[in-house]
Amino acid sequence: MRHYLDFEKPIAELEGKIEELRHLSDGGELNIADEVARLQGKADRLLRQTYTKLSAWQKCQVARHPERPHSADYLAALIEDFVPLAGDRLYGEDRAILGGLGRFRGHSCVVLGQEKGHDMQSRVTHNFGMPRPEGYRKAQRLMQLAERFKLPLVTFVDTAGAYPGIGAEERGQAEAIARCIELGLQLRVPVIATVIGEGGSGGAIALATANRVIMLEHSIYSVISPEGCASILWRSAEQNQEAAEALRLTAQDLEKLGVIDQIVPEPLGAAHRGRDKTMAAVGDAIEEALQALGRLDGGTLKAQRRDKFLAMGQKGLG
Structure with missing residues (x-):
């Protein structure tokens, strides 16, 4: 049975x-x-009519839709001969982040993705897509692998944010995320990130420090969730709709601000109504980015990525 959102x-x-x-x-x-x-x-x-005039809060609901394709779906649809790699070689494995080696349309690459799960059992297994420090340290290990073997890095971003539990904080959550971002800025290989659902806080940026950041039309990308923002500013999560508008977290707002590079249109009724079509469109966008970035040398790729992030916030604020 299809799951319908309130406004549907x-x-x-x-x-x-x-x-x-x-x-x-x-x-x-x-x-x-x-x-x-x-x-x-x-x-x-x-x-x-409904999907051409979605509010920011309604886009948040669509981005979180349980039937929306997740990272595991994109890996199955787009990556051939995928070989998963596990563990951070320090503490343990974190299944909130999937990663490994594979081939994307003939290109060997390293792939990373945050996975939420599709039912209660898999959501618990993947910790609802909220990585712990060991997940981000696994991501660092795979980024270094991409650098060592001169392979492009392809990431799929879909997280409400990093896991905020006491254990994660004790094991250095903030440091692990910061190291991911630092390493992402240093890589001398093409890095392409796609926000396929939620892009929440530093937990998303850790996998989105990329040369090309792509977003699906109804995905979101923000420093904090609308509920978290409302709880801080208004002392009530009931103001989440106002917070969503103020955060400018939609793909359309972020393209104007220069935070992302490309919006991939979704089928009528969003990605969950046309899963195969959506994943094929994302694949086309990644292939186009790979072809453009593949012509650049390592130094240029690193400099371009650095300049891209330094320029953020200087566009579209007038």
Whole structure:
């Protein structure tokens, strides 16, 4: 059964009627194709109207949709001969970050992705996509591997943020994230990051310190979640809609600000309604970026990445 968001209730009612009519038609000789086609057209129009004027808070809901493709889905769809690599060689394995070696459309590469899981058991296994320090140290190890073998680094960002538990803090969460960002700025290989859902705080930047940052149309990328921002500024999470607008966390806002480089359009009704089409479009964007960056030498790649981040905040603020 499809999961509907709060603002999709009118669409849910229409699609429910369509499903009932199709069930009736399948069960007998009744031909209701014309009525189904009429209702389907009405549902498509309503879906288009709804998704062309989403608020920032509604985009947050879409970015968190449980049926949205996650990193594991992108790895399965886009990466051939994927060989997972585990552990940080210091403390342990963190399954909130998937990583390893593989081939993307003929290009050997190192791949990293934050994985949320798709049901309760897998979400617990992957800690709801919130990495601990060992996850970020595993990411550092794979970044160094990419550098050593001169392989492009491809990352998929989808996290509410780094895990804020006491154990993670005791094991150096902030230091692990900072080292990831520092190492990302030093790499002399192409780095391409795609925000496929949530890009939350430093936990996202650790995997998004890239030459090319791509965002899906209805994904979000922010220094803090709207709920966290509202709790700090208004002392109440109920102000999350105002916080979402103030944070300017949508792909459209961030492209204007120069924080990201490219927006990948999503199918009608967002990525969860067209998973294969979405993943293919992301693959095309990554391939285009790889072709452009592959012509640059290591020094130029490093300098370009550094200049890109130093220039952030100087565009679109007027």
